[in-house]
Amino acid sequence: MSQVSSTFGDCLHIQPILVEPCNALAVFLVIHLTAPLFLPFPDSSYQATTAMESIYSDIDSSSCDYSYTHTDDEDSRSSIQAASPACSVGSPSGGVQEAGAEPQQKKRRRGRARNEATVHVVKKNRRLKANDRERNRMHNLNDALDTLRSVLPAFPDDTKLTKIETLRFAHNYIWALSETIRIADQRPNKARDPSSLLLSPLARVTDAPSPGSDACSWSSGASSSSSPSYCTSNPSSPAALDDYGYLQTDVVYRYHNFVPTIY
DNA sequence: TAGGCCATCTGGTCCT
DNA sequence: AGGACCAGATGGCCTA
Numbered sequence: 001m002s003q004v005s006s007t008f009g010d011c012l013h014i015q016p017i018l019v020e021p022c023n024a025l026a027v028f029l030v031i032h033l034t035a036p037l038f039l040p041f042p043d044s045s046y047q048a049t050t051a052m053e054s055i056y057s058d059i060d061s062s063s064c065d066y067s068y069t070h071t072d073d074e075d076s077r078s079s080i081q082a083a084s085p086a087c088s089v090g091s092p093s094g095g096v097q098e099a100g101a102e103p104q105q106k107k108r109r110r111g112r113a114r115n116e117a118t119v120h121v122v123k124k125n126r127r128l129k130a131n132d133r134e135r136n137r138m139h140n141l142n143d144a145l146d147t148l149r150s151v152l153p154a155f156p157d158d159t160k161l162t163k164i165e166t167l168r169f170a171h172n173y174i175w176a177l178s179e180t181i182r183i184a185d186q187r188p189n190k191a192r193d194p195s196s197l198l199l200s201p202l203a204r205v206t207d208a209p210s211p212g213s214d215a216c217s218w219s220s221g222a223s224s225s226s227s228p229s230y231c232t233s234n235p236s237s238p239a240a241l242d243d244y245g246y247l248q249t250d251v252v253y254r255y256h257n258f259v260p261t262i263y
Numbered sequence: 264t265a266g267g268c269c270a271t272c273t274g275g276t277c278c279t
Numbered sequence: 280a281g282g283a284c285c286a287g288a289t290g291g292c293c294t295a
Contacts, residue, residue, distance in 0.1 A: 126281085131272060133282070138270075162268065269292085278283080 149166050152173055161169060 127273075130274095130282085134273085134284090135271070137283075142270090164268095265295095267292105267294085269290105271289085271291105273288080274286095276283100276285080279281090 145163055145166055148170055149161055152161070152166070152169055
């Protein structure tokens with residue numbers, strides 16, 4: 001939680017004196033969070049692609065042996081399933097040829113069998129390529145999530161946030177920062193008072209929460225980040241302000257407990 | 264051991 | 280036609 005307060009504190013130390021830099025920080029935050037979505041594939045993805053391309057070359061060069069050149073369990077499993085029929089069609093023992101058939105007919109039938117096998121191999125190639133793209137796409141998505149985690153305040157136990165927790169946390173984090181900026185804009189005089197730093201809502205992130213003080217069900221989900229709690233309140237609704245014009249503690253609790261959810 | 268989370272495969276759909 | 284995106288299925292790993 002110390003990192004949470006320090007991160008908020010960084011914003012707070014700027015906010016009462018200069019609101020604009022904090023707005024810029026919020027804009028930077030949003031850009032920084034979304035930027036990974038546009039980053040190119042990581043090198044690890046290219047490694048996978050290269051490995052798969054070598055497999056494709058194996059498939060192209062030999063129509064029946066490719067299912068055994070791949071050591072990956074998942075791929076070999078699917079490859080064996082898909083490859084066996086094609087090999088049986090193309091093989092001499094596949095039952096396609098008839099004894100005593102005319103050479104031309106043999107040739108035609110053999111050609112058709114080869115086409116079927118080729119079509120099958122082409123389909124298999126497409127499937128493997130699609131699998132590779134899908135794998136890269138998910139890796140890209142996970143990299144973006146990792147980048148998002150890296151810019152979010154961390155918890156002391158260093159528990160890695162799950163995907164859904166990361167998204168909810170980011171949502172609430174941005175919302176809390178936005179609320180802080182909005183309140184600072186509403187109360188410019190008081191916000192510029194250096195003494196108001198101690199009363200700022202973000203400084204209360206480290207305050208001990210009092211269960212029942214807000215509309216949300218309070219829980220200890222912050223320390224055990226794997227079990228977030230949820231709230232039915234809308235994040236876009238105006239936050240309640242105290243007598244000093246600062247966010248009430250429920251705002252902090254919502255942020256703290258990964259609530260509310262994404263709507 | 265059940266449940267949660269995750270990676271991967273797969274087929275379908277939409278878009279260029 | 281090929282790629283991107285999506286959702287369902289499946290199996291592995293980890294934890295309470």
